[in-house]
Amino acid sequence: MLESMTSPSHAAGRDQESELAHAVPREAADGPPPWVAACGTPVAVVQGSWAGRRGLGSAHPCPECARLAQA
Numbered sequence: 001m002l003e004s005m006t007s008p009s010h011a012a013g014r015d016q017e018s019e020l021a022h023a024v025p026r027e028a029a030d031g032p033p034p035w036v037a038a039c040g041t042p043v044a045v046v047q048g049s050w051a052g053r054r055g056l057g058s059a060h061p062c063p064e065c066a067r068l069a070q071a
């Protein structure tokens with residue numbers, strides 16, 4: 001992955017049914033579950049920053065979230 005500019009306003013979320021890491025808008029991540037990623041996928045877990053190794057730095061960042069979270 002490119003070390004591109006990423007918004008600090010997203011948290012890293014993970015869908016339990018896949019290995020994809022998703023970007024969850026910070027406002028949503030700070031609220032109660034269920035959490036929904038930028039691409040519309042519900043995520044079971046929110047852990048750390050999207051810019052970190054559990055987000056874009058993970059093995060399988062969601063390509064849709066990667067695109068949306070940069071906007």
Ligand SMILES: [Zn+2]
Pocket residue numbers: 021022023037038039040041062063064065066
């Ligand atoms: Zn996603």
